[in-house]
Amino acid sequence: MxxxxxxxxxxxxxxxxxxxxxxxxxxxxxxxxxxxxxxxxxxxxxxxxxxxxxxxxxxxxxxSLDESREIIDMYDPSKGNVDQLNRLLERIDAKRQQLRQQQRDIEKMLAQLDEATARTRAALKEQTS
Amino acid sequence: MxxxxxxxxxxxxxxxxxxxxxxxxxxxxxxxxxxxxxxxxxxxxxxxxxxxxxxxxxxxxxxSLDESREIIDMYDPSKGNVDQLNRLLERIDAKRQQLRQQQRDIEKMLAQLDEATARTRAALKEQTS
DNA sequence: GTTGACCTTTACGTTAACGTAAACGTCAAT
DNA sequence: ATTGACGTTTACGTTAACGTAAAGGTCAAC
CATH class of the missing domain: 1.10.1660.10 (Multidrug-efflux Transporter Regulator; Chain: A; Domain 2)
Known part of the structure; x- marks a missing residue:
C-alpha cells in the first residue's frame, strides 16, 4: 500500500x-x-x-462566508443527536429552496438578456441603415 | 381610450x-x-x-447595486453609437456567461446537498437503531 | 554575507449596503 | 388642538470582506 x-x-x-x-x-x-x-x-x-x-x-x-461555512459543515453530520440531525435536514432543505429560487431568477435574467440583445441588434440596424 | x-x-x-x-x-x-x-x-x-x-x-x-444597475440599463439601448452598441453586446454576453457559471455552481451545490441529506439520514438511522 | 523569494503576525484603512436615530412637515381623525 | 400615521432630510453607526502597509523570520542562491 x-x-x-x-x-x-x-x-x-x-x-x-x-x-x-x-x-x-x-x-x-x-x-x-x-x-x-x-x-x-x-x-x-x-x-x-x-x-x-x-x-x-x-x-x-x-x-456570505457564514453561509458557505454552514453549507460546508452540512457535508459532515458526524456530531449531533436526533434533534440536531432533524434540524440539519430542515436547514439543508431551506438551502435547496434558496438555490431553486436562484435558478428561477437566473432563468428570468437570461430571458431579459436575450431581450436586451435583440433590442441592441435592432438599434444597430437603425444606425447602419 | x-x-x-x-x-x-x-x-x-x-x-x-x-x-x-x-x-x-x-x-x-x-x-x-x-x-x-x-x-x-x-x-x-x-x-x-x-x-x-x-x-x-x-x-x-x-x-452589487452597480451590477444590477448595469443589467437594468441594458434593457434600453436607446443611447449610443455603433461602437457603444457593440460594447453593450459584449457586456450582455459577459453577463450571460456569468449567469451560466452560476447555473453550474448551483447544480453542483444541489448535488452536494443531496449527498448531505443522504448522510444525515444515515446518521439518523444509526441513532435510532 | 547579502540578496531575493517566500513565509509570518499585527493593525489600521476601505467600500458596500444599509440601520438607526433625530428633527421636522402634513393631514385626517378624535 | 392633539394624537397618530405617514412622509421628508441629514447624518452618524455598523458589518462583511477583504486591501494595504509595516516589521520581521527563514532559507537557498550567488
Whole structure:
C-alpha cells in the first residue's frame, strides 16, 4: 500500500484560484480553513483545497462566508443527536429552496438578456441603415 | 381610450417586498430609482416597481447595486453609437456567461446537498437503531 | 554575507449596503 | 388642538470582506 500526500503552499493556492494570500488567511481567521503547520508556515492538504473551492463557489453565488461555512459543515453530520440531525435536514432543505429560487431568477435574467440583445441588434440596424 | 395610472407609496412598496423605506431611498440615492414627486412625497409608477423587482432579483443572485444597475440599463439601448452598441453586446454576453457559471455552481451545490441529506439520514438511522 | 523569494503576525484603512436615530412637515381623525 | 400615521432630510453607526502597509523570520542562491 502506497500513500502519496499532496500539499500546497498558500501562494500556490492563491495563484491557482486567482485570490490573494490575505484572503486565504482571512478565511482561516473566520474558521473556514485550518491548515496544518510546519513551524509557522501553513501547509494545505487536498481537503483544504476542496474547502477553498467550495467557499469560492459560494462566493460566486452571493453567499456570505457564514453561509458557505454552514453549507460546508452540512457535508459532515458526524456530531449531533436526533434533534440536531432533524434540524440539519430542515436547514439543508431551506438551502435547496434558496438555490431553486436562484435558478428561477437566473432563468428570468437570461430571458431579459436575450431581450436586451435583440433590442441592441435592432438599434444597430437603425444606425447602419 | 382610457388610461388607468396605478401608483405606489414608498411604504406600500416596502411592505410588498419586505424591505424598509430606507432601503428604497438608498436605491434612489444610488441612481437606481427616480420616482416622481407630489410635493416632497415620492410617487412610484409601475415601471419603478419593476425596476425595484429587478434590483431585488439581482440581490438574490449576489449582484452589487452597480451590477444590477448595469443589467437594468441594458434593457434600453436607446443611447449610443455603433461602437457603444457593440460594447453593450459584449457586456450582455459577459453577463450571460456569468449567469451560466452560476447555473453550474448551483447544480453542483444541489448535488452536494443531496449527498448531505443522504448522510444525515444515515446518521439518523444509526441513532435510532 | 547579502540578496531575493517566500513565509509570518499585527493593525489600521476601505467600500458596500444599509440601520438607526433625530428633527421636522402634513393631514385626517378624535 | 392633539394624537397618530405617514412622509421628508441629514447624518452618524455598523458589518462583511477583504486591501494595504509595516516589521520581521527563514532559507537557498550567488
Amino acid at each position: 502506497s500513500t502519496t500526500t499532496t500539499s500546497y503552499s498558500i501562494s500556490a493556492l492563491a495563484q491557482e484560484f486567482g485570490i490573494t494570500t490575505r484572503t486565504i488567511r482571512f478565511y482561516e481567521d473566520k474558521g473556514l480553513l485550518s491548515p496544518e503547520r510546519r513551524g509557522q508556515t501553513r501547509i494545505y492538504s487536498p481537503e483544504d483545497r476542496v474547502r477553498l473551492k467550495l467557499i469560492l463557489r459560494g462566493k460566486r453565488l452571493g453567499f | 382610457s388610461t388607468t395610472t396605478t401608483s405606489y407609496s414608498i411604504s406600500a412598496l416596502a411592505q410588498e417586498f419586505g424591505i424598509t423605506t430606507r432601503t428604497i431611498r438608498f436605491y434612489e440615492d444610488k441612481g437606481l430609482l427616480s420616482p416622481e414627486r407630489r410635493g416632497q412625497t415620492r410617487i412610484y409608477s409601475p415601471e419603478d416597481r419593476v425596476r425595484l423587482k429587478l434590483i431585488l432579483r439581482g440581490k438574490r443572485l449576489g449582484f
